[in-house]
Amino acid sequence: MKPKFIYLFLLSTIFSVLSSCSTVKPPEPCGPLPTKAQLAWHETQYYAFLHFSMNTFTNKEWGYGDTPADKFNPTDLDVNQWVKVCKDAGMKGIIITAKHHCGFCLWPSKYTKYSIKNSPWKNGKGDILAELSKACKCEGLKFGVYLSPWDRNNADYGTPEYITYFRNQMTELLTNYGEIFEVWLDGANGGDGYYGGANEKRNIDRTTYYDWSTTCELIKKLQPNAIIFSDAGPGCRWCGNERGIGGETNWSILKVKGMYPGCPGGDRLSNGQIDGTKWVPAEVDVSIRPGWFYHKSEDHQVKNLSQLIDIYYQSIGRNDNLILNIPIDCRGRIHETDAHNVIAMRKVIDKTFVNNLAEGKKAKSSSVRGHSNTYKANNVTDSDNSTYWCTDDGVRTGSVTITLGKIPVSFNRFMVREYIALGQRIKSFKIEALSDGNWKEIIKQTTVGNKRILRFPTVKATKVRFTVLDSKACPLISTIGIYNAPVLLLAPDISRNINNEVNLSTYDKEAEIYYTTDESKPTKESNLYKGSFKINEKTLVKAVSYSSSSDEYSECSEKKIDISHTQWKVLNIKDQEKAKAVFDGDEKTTYSTKAKSIVINLGALYTLQGFKYLPDQSRNNNGIINKYCFYISNNNRQWKKISSGEFSNIQNNPVWQTKLFKPATGRYIKFEALSTLNDDTQNIIADFDVITK
Ligand code: FUL
Numbered sequence: 001m002k003p004k005f006i007y008l009f010l011l012s013t014i015f016s017v018l019s020s021c022s023t024v025k026p027p028e029p030c031g032p033l034p035t036k037a038q039l040a041w042h043e044t045q046y047y048a049f050l051h052f053s054m055n056t057f058t059n060k061e062w063g064y065g066d067t068p069a070d071k072f073n074p075t076d077l078d079v080n081q082w083v084k085v086c087k088d089a090g091m092k093g094i095i096i097t098a099k100h101h102c103g104f105c106l107w108p109s110k111y112t113k114y115s116i117k118n119s120p121w122k123n124g125k126g127d128i129l130a131e132l133s134k135a136c137k138c139e140g141l142k143f144g145v146y147l148s149p150w151d152r153n154n155a156d157y158g159t160p161e162y163i164t165y166f167r168n169q170m171t172e173l174l175t176n177y178g179e180i181f182e183v184w185l186d187g188a189n190g191g192d193g194y195y196g197g198a199n200e201k202r203n204i205d206r207t208t209y210y211d212w213s214t215t216c217e218l219i220k221k222l223q224p225n226a227i228i229f230s231d232a233g234p235g236c237r238w239c240g241n242e243r244g245i246g247g248e249t250n251w252s253i254l255k256v257k258g259m260y261p262g263c264p265g266g267d268r269l270s271n272g273q274i275d276g277t278k279w280v281p282a283e284v285d286v287s288i289r290p291g292w293f294y295h296k297s298e299d300h301q302v303k304n305l306s307q308l309i310d311i312y313y314q315s316i317g318r319n320d321n322l323i324l325n326i327p328i329d330c331r332g333r334i335h336e337t338d339a340h341n342v343i344a345m346r347k348v349i350d351k352t353f354v355n356n357l358a359e360g361k362k363a364k365s366s367s368v369r370g371h372s373n374t375y376k377a378n379n380v381t382d383s384d385n386s387t388y389w390c391t392d393d394g395v396r397t398g399s400v401t402i403t404l405g406k407i408p409v410s411f412n413r414f415m416v417r418e419y420i421a422l423g424q425r426i427k428s429f430k431i432e433a434l435s436d437g438n439w440k441e442i443i444k445q446t447t448v449g450n451k452r453i454l455r456f457p458t459v460k461a462t463k464v465r466f467t468v469l470d471s472k473a474c475p476l477i478s479t480i481g482i483y484n485a486p487v488l489l490l491a492p493d494i495s496r497n498i499n500n501e502v503n504l505s506t507y508d509k510e511a512e513i514y515y516t517t518d519e520s521k522p523t524k525e526s527n528l529y530k531g532s533f534k535i536n537e538k539t540l541v542k543a544v545s546y547s548s549s550s551d552e553y554s555e556c557s558e559k560k561i562d563i564s565h566t567q568w569k570v571l572n573i574k575d576q577e578k579a580k581a582v583f584d585g586d587e588k589t590t591y592s593t594k595a596k597s598i599v600i601n602l603g604a605l606y607t608l609q610g611f612k613y614l615p616d617q618s619r620n621n622n623g624i625i626n627k628y629c630f631y632i633s634n635n636n637r638q639w640k641k642i643s644s645g646e647f648s649n650i651q652n653n654p655v656w657q658t659k660l661f662k663p664a665t666g667r668y669i670k671f672e673a674l675s676t677l678n679d680d681t682q683n684i685i686a687d688f689d690v691i692t693k
Helices: 003-021 036-044 079-088 128-139 160-176 212-222 267-271 296-301 305-315 336-353 377-381 576-582
Strands: 046-050 093-099 142-147 182-184 191-193 200-202 227-230 236-238 282-287 321-325 363-365 398-403 409-418 426-435 438-445 452-461 463-471 476-483 493-496 501-505 512-516 539-547 557-561 591-593 597-614 625-633 639-646 657-676 683-685 687-692
Touching (some): 036 227, 046 079, 079 128, 128 142, 142 160, 212 227, 282 305, 305 321, 336 409, 377 398, 409 463, 438 452, 463 476, 493 557, 501 512, 597 683, 639 657
Parallel strands (some): 046 321, 142 182, 182 227, 236 282, 282 321
Antiparallel strands (some): 363 398, 409 476, 426 438, 426 463, 539 557, 597 657, 597 687, 625 639
16 A cells, blocks of 8 residues: 555544544434334334224114114134234234224123123123234234224213213223223214114214313323324324325324314325424325225225235335224124235235345445434445434435445335434435436435335436435434335236227236237237227237246236127117216216116127126115116017026125026117116116127
8 A cells, every 4th residue: 555545544544433432412303203102103004904893794884873782793703813814914913993983892891781792792701802902912913992982872972971981991991901002083973873762963072072181191091102093193193084095295293283083184184294293193094995894795896906005105105104904704704805915915015125225235425414423324224223324413405325236236116214213304305326327316205204115117226316305404314225126917907998999907017918819828929018909809808917027927817808889879868978888898987877778779780698787886886786687679679588687696796797698689789677776766887798609
């Protein structure tokens, strides 16, 4: 080494030793801070909601409170199955509806008769809360309770006596079932109900009736570490919707003054407030099915893998905790489809985040607080969440550059965490990548908070730069993660629209789609899908998604496309545009009519051997035809009855109904509703098709 270099080397060594010894003042807290319990709650991140109550047996979402207790009768209840599914799904806890609005209690409360002690289950000797809390403890899952403030069964609801009752029940729950990590206070309360037989409407003043501060003190006294959920916290807040979507801008702080459970929310619930006065982070609650409770008719509407993955990024990826509801069915078990899908989701998430490409990599920053080692940039890649990179007070912007390697590395996910123990600070940031010698912006966003995860098309780069553009105070970054999620290969969706255009789509934009129209199995040697194509005649379309990077295929999807609909006309409907909903190939558009039948001119003579009917797919279950007659005619005058009967089980399973019959030839068809569920006066058709020979 030349003397000049030796001199410089010594100087820098002395400097770094001195700086690591010198005590640089830690950053001051910024704004409201999380409590220890809230910090633990943030780490819990993902847990299950289990909705189970009298509603499960009455097929309702909100019970009126009048169903006799003996109607609660699970045939094969197994809390160990619930716990196993939740654990296998990667969830860290379970919150159960101990009592929903109907007032029925899943534990033998000594303050009411309306509980499992008067049900046939275990001859009234059972206690679901006891079984579940024990099973959770054994498997290392946290346990929480939902106790509905509204009680449509209780005769005292609306009077001060009910508040005593509510607190007595809360005391039972928080005393007898071990450690409780979250108490869920629903904002829906007040309205009509059974109320001990009064059958009337009881409105309460949500701002005063419950005297929440006293109840919260009671909860804190009995379970000091429990987080209290409500629209207003104090532990965590509702995210403002039940669709599984957290705000892109999401402050964990809120101006809580004047707020209460059930208060009008607005954007402050999803976004929080930059000038919030209390730490009240958001929780995203969403059900895996359209409803919160189990309904057999929704067995085909369990959210699929792509929907669940989107929910993950829109909640956990946006500084929210995720509470995903899985209803318990009438057997007392989690339904197989729900179990399969949540576990599949976990596998995808695990695969995505298994390899942090930034871990242990060298990080350099624009500046370091007091030039101190304690706050150096490498803290963001050291896989230790308690260390962080930080700038000097008053320096509210800055960047960290991570060197991924000499050879460009592919990635498509970026994760960043603030050291929130000292407050949430970052107002906006951007991510850039160095590829081919140029810095390119990948994404610009607003808040970070406990955790922010961003998805983007795969980038190849040697370096990644994270820049804080604006912050309330000096930024504190504890972790940066960079990942390369494998292409998610899901079987493509195949649809044919009214113009005979076939559209193929798959979830992951980086997958290619290959298809065939000759009944052979598609491979990468088949047709590459580049956009919609026309099919005018009866064809079987098969399609797969393919990843060139892993040389893997999805499962194959197929759709039997029958004759073209372009010449079809619904004859007994004036508004042809509206009528198109009957055969437009779109399951979301519906045609509803008071007429008992629809007549369609197929435009040419065909030999038919069946038809298909799809009822309304919305949650209302309205206008579902359950008995039908099907006719064919050559001239729209003389009709031949070809098939009649019922769509068995359509109420529980409102999927495509297919009826086959002996081949018959005709140009006109008539689909007649002989009866409609619940004697609805409307018949609703989401889609209709014929099966030709
Ligand atoms: C809502 C309730 O009314 C629903 O029934 C469900 O329990 C959901 C989690 O909260 O406000």
